[in-house]
Amino acid sequence: MVESIPTIILKLKSQNSRPKDDGPLAQKGKSIVLFITTFTIFTVHKLSTKILVVDNEKVWQQVLSQIKENVSSANFRTWFGQTDLQSFDDQNLTLSVPNAFIKQQLSQRYEKLILDSVSQILGKVVQLDFVVDGAKATKKKLESNDEEPAFELTSSINNSLNPTLNLKYTLENFVVGLSNNLAYAAAQAVSQSPGTSYNPLFIYGPSGVGKTHLMQGIGNVLYKKNPYLKVIYAPSERFMNDFVDSIQKKSTGDFRAKYRSCDLFLIDDVQFIAGKDSTQEEFFHTFNELHGKRSQIVLTSDRPPNEIIKLESRLMSRFQGGLMVDMQLPDFATRVAILKAKLAEHQESLPDDILNLIAESAESNTRELEGKLIQVLSNFKLMNQIPDVEHVRKLLGKPQPTSNPNLDHKKVLSSINQYFNLKMSDLTGPRRQKQLVVPRQIAMFILYEDCRLPMERIGQILGGRDHTTIMHGVGKIREAIKRDREIQRLVIEVKQTLIH
Incomplete structure (x- = not known):
């Protein structure tokens, strides 16, 4: 068994302090030997620890190189650019990340890739863990930028520029659901640390899903933190019209002074600049100048960059160089939540x-x-x-749906139990195992859609569940039927058993 350094030194001291018939010279010699031995032990220990740290850093750099070969450069910069090795031993690998958003994405999307890369390099399996260390990540980012701030605030003279932001669009009153949770998390991350990894932030999705709300929400958060911030929000058509107007009036210098001196650049519906050659040229140089001085750029579009027809490839690559997040049409539960939020807003x-x-x-x-x-x-x-x-x-204009007079809740639950090989207590009990979720939600859906039972009554039938739980379950199946063939098949087959 290896003894600790303090134990070894204590033993040496003990041996040196034993009374012997040695003269003063011998005792002095022993003291010198003790000092040299102690110094050597500490030096060797310190050196071995340093070598271990260096070796671990080398291994982690090799792992990163392996990961880089399997992801795009944009994704590598976004998700791995601010990771740091926290600790590494034979069984555990702990990574330090700057915020909970990156932790969530690495854990959900890249954990297998990280572990596979470690396994390929070391030939063994380890456990992976993440710790959030925002201060450390910020320090690392500042050092990598030669101690230049990532998001420099302009002088007080910029207060004269009134940002065209709608104050009703905030991140606090944005209703989060399955269709937009990633985009919301990205907006929060940008508002907390602008001009860093998520630059540009490119939000895309169909019309009317809340892209403008999120974009202006970011602007309102940052402007509230610093009212001297120079913010530009504009639909792309306004950018285009301002540019054409500046050419006609021979005032392109004023145009560039306005658009290229902001701290926060928010452009809505950027897809409309596609096919406009001179506008794309101007936008390209505006983008480069703002990005070069680490102004935060947020863009929205109704489609991802690679699907925007006649968008120049150089602009496409820059739009794809940050973080791209999509927003989908709100599901049933999110739509209900939006309605409730609007009612509360208007009392x-x-x-x-x-x-x-x-x-x-x-x-x-x-x-x-x-x-x-x-x-x-x-x-x-x-x-x-x-x-x-x-x-x-x-x-x-919704017709009154008719319920099946031969269908009652007992028959529905019995058929579902038989189809999925479950017991009644599985559907009505408190257990939340994964294999019970879909059958239980299908029961909620059929009881609501076919039996036309109120949600409160369905909640009572299914073990006293809250009506919001029933509403969520019904909404989940209703949305899943549209895009998931397996769920569609299950619902059809369960309903067929009810006919016989």
């Missing part, structure tokens, strides 16, 4: 069954959803009536 209220009807009738985008909510509220205010389901159905 109004509606019963859940009416909210569900509105959410069901507006599947295209958030704007349609808000429009139908306003339609319902306005109608009942003008008529001075209390909202009820039948009137809302007529107002929204």
